[in-house]
Amino acid sequence: MLRIDCPWCGPRDETEFRCGGELAPVRPEPFDRVDAATWRDHLFVRANTCGPHAERWLHVYGCRRWFSVFRDTRTHVIAATGPLDLPPASVVSS
Numbered sequence: 001m002l003r004i005d006c007p008w009c010g011p012r013d014e015t016e017f018r019c020g021g022e023l024a025p026v027r028p029e030p031f032d033r034v035d036a037a038t039w040r041d042h043l044f045v046r047a048n049t050c051g052p053h054a055e056r057w058l059h060v061y062g063c064r065r066w067f068s069v070f071r072d073t074r075t076h077v078i079a080a081t082g083p084l085d086l087p088p089a090s091v092v093s094s
């Protein structure tokens, strides 16, 4: 079982959280001028990364806040967690 360090509550068991998928997808803009293929890719195509990966998680049985998790998908080792709008500098610079 993973121990995930919520930025607001501290370390908790994985069962308190829900994974919300990749952190990276950014909504294409302007939305009314985006073609169908771009919307399809935005909604359904994911990188399925093998290795270091940025994800968003929800602390559903805690503070109910979303945050970022930087996890290696091969080993499940979590390098860092942080607020969605402020990725940890140690992860961004590497």
Ligand SMILES: [Zn+2]
Pocket: 006, 007, 008, 009, 010, 059, 062, 063, 064, 065
């Ligand atoms: Zn929390």
